[in-house]
Amino acid sequence: MGSYTDGMEPGVHEEEHRQISGGWVRAGIFGVSDGLVTNVSLILGFAGANPGHDVVRLAGLAGLVAGGFSMATGEYLSMRAQKELLEYEIDVERRSIESSPAAEQAELRDIFVARGIEMELAERLSVDLMRDPDLALRTHTREELGIDPSATGSPISAAISSLIAFAVGAFVPLLPWLWSASGNEVPWSILFGAIGSATVGGSIGWFTRKGVVAWALRQVSVTALAALVTFGVGRLVGG
Template sequence: MPAEIHHQHRDVTGGWLRPAVFGAMDGLVSNFALIAGVAGGQASRQVVLLAGLAGLVAGAFSMAAGEYVSVASQSELAEAEIEVERRELARHPSAEQAELAGLYVERGVDPELAAEVARQLSRDPDQALKVHARAELGVTPDDLPSPLLAAVSSLLSFAVGAVLPVLPYAFGAASLWPAAVIAAVGLFAAGAVVSRLTTRSWWFGGLRQLGFGAAAAGVTYVVGALIGAGGVS
């Protein structure tokens, strides 16, 4: 009889979730803080709008490039270590089989059973490589994160977050308050949504993200106001 499954797990290894969440948060916080700083310096609506659009474009492509290089470097390192393991399996299969049995023994399996499991798994070189890679490196050879997916996720999510505080100025607003309200709602909603992926309560996640965003915007607004009051051009 097949095993009965009573629960399912969410995918916690995908390459899109972290950059998408981080990108949206960063886009909303950083661009609203930028707009707040420029608005604090008593800049005109056109200047604030230009700053917001420039921050959106520059930040989105910067995030995408950073994520691509970061994930690509991580994947290349993992591939290099996997290749080392592949060579060892080809050159010293008996030693690798004994090493695998030792890993199972360390996890509490009886030595005889561990040796038999390692022997059976080692009959298929591809399966043996996957088992060794997961056990020793914590990765799966055919399921490494995609740099392109991470980059696109970061670019799009940053742009979505960054465009929210720009919208009021794009539609004619001349003060910071409409952008602040939209940014506050977006920050709280984003934090609440992210909390659904964890064990945190929605209100805690929303308030935490709102607090961080408000602090960043408050600091840049004060800096912009001080620079504007000093007459720096």
């Protein structure tokens, strides 16, 4: 069974591992970015209404916790669904290897031939691989689905890392509010938010190789716009 396409090259696995590790880093950066934009806006929105130091601090803490858990549950559910889908596909493959080994052996041989292996050698190789059920399954899922049956990812660790990433971002603009009221929390919060945004944007630019400064400025502008809107709403509604 399978959906092997001619576009798959022998180097596909190294490529994939790069994408997976790159995917984690990218998810982390965007998680931090989410936390930062959310909490800069939330904190400045509250600060705009001038409700007092402790209320703003509480709002910032609530934003950190609520946003972090929202990100974690979203990540958990989507990873879980993806994992179950992959496990279903692996199961289909496993049953197909059991029920029609001859067709699966021929399929494997054709895959090898498509990769440039001689027919005779491909035949021997595929017959050999099909003798060990575990090896057969691993080879089939790798060749047809591009995954290792034992490496479908962990929803729990994805959830925990997105919670941490969001919390790190949300913590930055909250920092000036954690100590006693000085009266200067708003400018400090804006400064921390701007430095955090520039760092996050710069990292995105570095990873995408699309210009560190341009991305830093883009991220700062987007965050500033969001904060400006909520600050204005806070002023209007609560001020």
